[in-house]
Amino acid sequence: MRIARFDGGRIGLIEEGAIRDISPVLVGWRPDAAYMNDFIAHFDELRPTIATYAASVAPQALEEVRLEAPVPRPTQLLAAPLNFQAHRDEMKGPLTAGAGTAAELGFFVKAAGSIAGPSDDVLLPDLPDRRFDFEGEIAVVVGRAARAVPAERVLDHVLGYTILFDMTMRMTETAREERTMRKSFATFSPLGPWIVTRDEIPDPSRLGLKVWRNGELRQDASLRDLIVDIPNLLARASAVLELQPGDVYTTGSPAGVGQVHVGDEIEADAPLIGRLRLRVAQRPW
Numbered sequence: 001m002r003i004a005r006f007d008g009g010r011i012g013l014i015e016e017g018a019i020r021d022i023s024p025v026l027v028g029w030r031p032d033a034a035y036m037n038d039f040i041a042h043f044d045e046l047r048p049t050i051a052t053y054a055a056s057v058a059p060q061a062l063e064e065v066r067l068e069a070p071v072p073r074p075t076q077l078l079a080a081p082l083n084f085q086a087h088r089d090e091m092k093g094p095l096t097a098g099a100g101t102a103a104e105l106g107f108f109v110k111a112a113g114s115i116a117g118p119s120d121d122v123l124l125p126d127l128p129d130r131r132f133d134f135e136g137e138i139a140v141v142v143g144r145a146a147r148a149v150p151a152e153r154v155l156d157h158v159l160g161y162t163i164l165f166d167m168t169m170r171m172t173e174t175a176r177e178e179r180t181m182r183k184s185f186a187t188f189s190p191l192g193p194w195i196v197t198r199d200e201i202p203d204p205s206r207l208g209l210k211v212w213r214n215g216e217l218r219q220d221a222s223l224r225d226l227i228v229d230i231p232n233l234l235a236r237a238s239a240v241l242e243l244q245p246g247d248v249y250t251t252g253s254p255a256g257v258g259q260v261h262v263g264d265e266i267e268a269d270a271p272l273i274g275r276l277r278l279r280v281a282q283r284p285w
């Protein structure tokens with residue numbers, strides 16, 4: 001299944017370029033952002049009802065709806081630091097020397113308030129002396145709570161997969177804010193376009209991702225090249241804290257990250273998931 005959120009918190013299934021609104025069959029459906037976590041917590045038991053209902057719903061063209069972040073307010077938004085060797089190599093320098101990789105460093109946290117959706121612009125704050133980068137990444141959405149679950153079994157706790165741009169303000173020689181803050185500006189975690197459930201992607205190492213900036217191919221990667229693969233990212237995180245339904249874990253960026261400016265367009269395509277195309281704009285506040 002491809003699960004989307006749209007038009008003020010409605011939940012829909014994507015099929016052949018169209019969306020079917022399943023909100024009416026969801027008992028207790030609410031438009032607020034936190035509802036999606038409840039929906040995900042009950043997804044396994046809801047699934048047969050959803051599938052039956054969706055078959056009876058008239059499809060709407062995707063162009064007629066406004067897609068929103070599929071998980072707008074996860075309890076936890078975790079992220080892998082350097083998790084592709086080629087990206088680690090491109091980041092070597094005085095500001096990252098000795099930084100290690102996801103294997104040694106584990107995860108970092110982005111504020112969930114930085115999440116935006118597929119129809120939102122990425123908004124750059126008015127800081128003309130600072131550099132802002134895109135990092136295209138595959139993200140995992142947790143389906144069932146996971147505490148101390150070994151890698152061999154942890155995929156059973158996954159709802160599915162989506163795309164996340166880990167937008168980042170880089171440090172300078174003199175400005176070295178916490179990574180969490182530099183990556184947590186509002187709209188700095190665009191997520192989408194929807195979640196593809198794990199039954200459609202039994203082996204997530206088969207996922208690939210391409211990213212373009214203004215039409216120029218910048219990133220082209222396979223998750224086979226992750227330093228720490230998805231089962232081990234999740235298993236290790238679940239040994240630190242309990243992963244919650246709806247939690248998002250973004251797996252780290254491949255090589256080819258680059259700077260964005262107001263007016264740019266960034267686009268990510270994961271063939272097994274979908275495309276996420278975003279404009280970069282000036283933040284109006």
Ligand code: MN
Nearest residue numbers: 135166252253
């Ligand atoms: Mn990243």
